[in-house]
């Protein structure tokens with residue numbers, strides 16, 4: 341039983357929500373909180389107190405005995421923002437309770453015991469079927485007990501902190517295998533069932549064949565990702581119905597594509613009917629994989645010719661490459677989505693200094709492949725190669741990972757056999773603009789002054805075009821020790837088309853601890869004050885310094901009208 345204790349009306353409201361959700365598990369203790377806590381502590385296995393942690397600490401301190409037998413205590417604050425596991429995190433189940441309460445009330449669970457603080461992916465949130473004792477194994481993972489991980493093949497899972505041996509286990513398989521006690525079986529969508537059927541084949545015959553074939557081969561229907569057949573059969577009721585009853589999509593391929601797949605058991609019948617010597621085997625194999633069950637025909641009790649065929653393939657795992665922008669530096673400019681992707685990955689690839697920036701966010705067990713400046717090509721290759729092996733990879737970059745960063749070299753290497761997930765980040769130009777005011781209120785470009793990978797003539801042509809078109813320009817990579825003449829040169833080109841009074845914003849280390857930002861002008865900027873940690877934003881002919889802020893007007897009519905009226 342979970343004892344519920346509250347003092348204020350806000351607390352009582354949250355308490356009542358819990359009580360209503362869990363009528364069987366909870367009991368409300370009314371009256372003075374001291375008495376209520378003492379009574380609940382004696383009578384319940386767990387307590388949820390809608391009180392300040394300090395108050396609860398004082399109340400339960402004299403009651404504490406042994407951590408193996410004391411109830412677990414969770415505190416929920418007045419605002420319902422946090423569910424704090426206070427006492428009995430493991431033995432008393434308070435960590436798990438804090439998570440449950442948090443989920444129900446929309447509060448953040450606060451868990452401070454060593455292993456739990458890092459968090460783990462919910463085993464049931466991976467997006468595919470899970471069998472077995474999810475609650476017990478999740479709790480063992482949370483409590484830091486050894487959990488063995490056994491995988492029949494690679495699949496892009498998040499990092500699970502697991503050992504070879506353990507009382508508990510997580511098994512990744514598409515084979516028929518009952519989860520034993522203290523075990524969770526993960527069912528990745530690894531199987532493709534190729535299906536052929538003659539016109540009018542009954543659903544029961546098609547489905548019966550598929551289920552029988554899977555059973556005989558010792559494979560789980562829960563791992564079937566899709567049924568596959570030839571275009572001409574895309575509306576064949578028996579196949580469509582079987583896919584529906586299995587709860588999987590039906591995908592179809594052209595006869596020509598299927599005819600090009602090499603199969604062990606081609607035959608003349610489908611060639612005559614739909615124009616490919618194989619439907620079931622070819623449709624299962626067309627995207628690659630291992631043929632687990634060659635073509636089988638249905639058996640009919642009435643002795644009539646079989647109307648359905650099927651074959652089963654285990655397809656290679658599609659790896660997952662998340663290209664994640666970390667933002668300019670500050671943790672609160674790292675998006676929640678970026679954070680989620682970092683925790684979704686089991687392999688992290690990035691520049692060492694960026695890895696340091698987010699190391700604390702990674703799940704224990706995440707494999708970190710870091711390298712130094714200049715190893716861009718290697719990072720791009722590594723990230724793609726890992727994803728092609730079926731891993732869940734996060735490739736990180738500062739700002740936005742697609743802006744002068746890793747996304748383009750990585751995707752230039754990547755083939756269509758991996759999934760790519762892009763997570764945008766706050767790029768330096770935007771972080772700087774926010775500090776400067778509103779310099780990007782009208783058309784703007786970013787230009788990198790690094791001529792390491794781009795010939796200077798190309799850079800200069802683009803600067804010139806921006807100058808002529810009166811576009812606001814943000815220079816990335818403006819100046820380094822060995823590269824000092826490019827910025828003055830670029831500024832001179834802009835000065836050919838803009839007044840010396842044109843505002844220029846110089847922002848160094850935006851959102852980092854030693855952030856600095858200043859507003860100067862084209863005529864007075866000293867390039868020597870600029871380095872590689874800096875972006876330089878040059879206004880257009882309309883940009884103004886207004887109250888110390890850099891503002892590029894959009895030319896709104898209402899503003900012009902106002903000016904006209906003045």
Ligand code: SAH
Nearest residue numbers: 668739740743767768816817849850872874
């Ligand atoms: N992908 C990054 C840019 C990488 S190029 C992004 O989207 O921001 C590296 C250049 O970006 C640096 O030379 C500097 O000009 C600029 N830069 C990156 N982070 C910055 C920051 N926090 N403050 C100012 N400039 C920054």
